[in-house]
Structure formats: C-alpha cells, structure tokens
Amino acid sequence: MNEFDMERVRSADPAxxxxxxxxxxxxxxxxxxxxxxxxxxxxxxxxxxGDALGVTRxxxxxxxxxxxxxx
Amino acid sequence: xxxxxxxEARAVVEDALTEAERRGAVRIASDHLLLALLxxxxxxxxxxxxxxxxxxxxxxxxxxxxxxxxxxxxxxxxPPSTVKGKRATRMTSGAKEVLKGTLGYAAAxxxxxxxxxxxxxxxxxxxxxxxxxxxxxxxxxxxxxxRERLARAA
Numbered sequence: 001m002n003e004f005d006m007e008r009v010r011s012a013d014p015a016x017x018x019x020x021x022x023x024x025x026x027x028x029x030x031x032x033x034x035x036x037x038x039x040x041x042x043x044x045x046x047x048x049x050g051d052a053l054g055v056t057r058x059x060x061x062x063x064x065x066x067x068x069x070x071x
Numbered sequence: 072x073x074x075x076x077x078x079e080a081r082a083v084v085e086d087a088l089t090e091a092e093r094r095g096a097v098r099i100a101s102d103h104l105l106l107a108l109l110x111x112x113x114x115x116x117x118x119x120x121x122x123x124x125x126x127x128x129x130x131x132x133x134x135x136x137x138x139x140x141x142x143x144x145x146x147x148x149x150p151p152s153t154v155k156g157k158r159a160t161r162m163t164s165g166a167k168e169v170l171k172g173t174l175g176y177a178a179a180x181x182x183x184x185x186x187x188x189x190x191x192x193x194x195x196x197x198x199x200x201x202x203x204x205x206x207x208x209x210x211x212x213x214x215x216x217x218r219e220r221l222a223r224a225a
Contacts, residue, residue: 009140012139019136020133020137020139020140024142026133027144
C-alpha cells in the first residue's frame with residue numbers, strides 16, 4: 001500500500017466515506033479478536049493487553065474473556 | 072408494533088438480529104432486514120437473487136468504499152460472530168420505517184397476516200442513502216418490475 005492519502009478521504013462522497021468507516025470498524029474488530037487471542041496464548045495478562053490497546057484491563061477482559069472461557 | 076408480526080415475518084426480524092450481530096452492528100438496520108428476508112426461498116425466487124448474492128454485493132460495497140479512501144483489501148470478510156454480550160437489540164430509524172411500511176402494506180391488502188412479501192414491498196420504498204436501498208441498487212434487480220410482481224401476488 002502506498003502512503004495513506006488524506007486527499008482521497010476528502011474527495012470521497014459521504015455515503016462512501018461512512019460505509020468505509022463501518023468496514024474499517026469490522027476489520028479492526030477482526031484484527032483485535034485475532035491478536036488478543038494470540039497475546040493470551042503467549043501468556044500476556046489482561047493488563048498487558050489493555051495497555052497495548054489503550055483501554056482498561058477490565059474492558060478488554062469483559063469483551064474478550066468470555067471467548068477464552070468458551071474455547 | 073412488533074407484536075403484530077407473526078410467523079414468517081417475525082422470523083425475518085429475528086434473523087435480522089443475527090445478521091446485525093454478524094456484521095458487528097449494535098443496531099438492526101434496514102439492510103439486515105433485507106439480508107434476512109432473502110433467506111426466505113419464496114422471496115429470493117421472486118426477487119431473482121438470494122442471500123448469498125446479497126452478501127457478496129454488500130462485501131463488494133465495503134471493498135469499493137475502502138478502495139475509494141485509499142485502503143486496499145483483497146477480501147473483507149465478516150468478523151466471526153464478534154463480541155459476546157454486545158447484542159443489537161434496537162432498530163435504526165430506517166428499520167423501524169420498514170416495519171411500519173410492512174404493516175401498511177398488510178393493512179392496505181386487508182391481509183390478516185403480515186407476510187415477508189409485505190416487508191419486501193416496504194424495503195423497495197426505501198430511498199438512498201438508506202442501507203437497504205443502497206444494497207438493492209447494487210443488485211441486478213429490476214425494482215419496478217419486482218414491485219409489480221409482488222403487488223400481483225396479493
């Protein structure tokens with residue numbers, strides 16, 4: 001990918017731009033799920049993961065802890 | 072309003088909740104209703120498309136939107152049933168309009184039941200930028216012709 005071009009973002013129409021935001025959220029969610037699981041498998045604490053994501057240990061655990069218990 | 076939905080139409084609303092959650096949305100929107108509705112074989116046959124084709128069209132719209140802002144992804148897949156505990160229990164105002172329209176079509180026909188067909192008619196009334204209207208526009212569906220066919224099926 002070339003350097004991110006803010007001009008292209010500005011030139012998109014709002015329908016496209018807002019749809020892209022939704023798609024980016026879903027992509028981010030996927031990457032997060034994947035890598036939180038990897039970090040846990042590698043022995044990271046919830047605190048370590050929360051720090052990496054810039055959120056609290058509690059919020060990351062509330063969001064992903066259940067998934068781990070299901071596995 | 073929802074209490075008056077019975078049987079198949081109620082199942083569509085419930086399936087729309089699943090669609091919303093699969094897409095990581097916190098609200099049920101009109102496009103989720105459309106996706107759920109096209110899981111109904113009769114409706115899919117009438118529209119000449121199916122849920123898989125609509126899903127592909129939705130994914131393509133995502134890829135195109137990302138490309139337009141300079142993010143290239145070869146494949147955008149839905150996140151696998153994302154976050155537990157975050158349930159999409161509420162509807163967007165557009166989705167509520169669709170339910171209202173669905174009731175309107177059933178009432179106009181004096182139909183004792185609210186059928187999936189009434190919901191497709193209501194979805195066909197949506198105008199862009201409504202997400203269902205955007206999705207319908209991306210499909211090889213002749214909306215005018217489909218509307219006539221649905222009206223004749225009354």
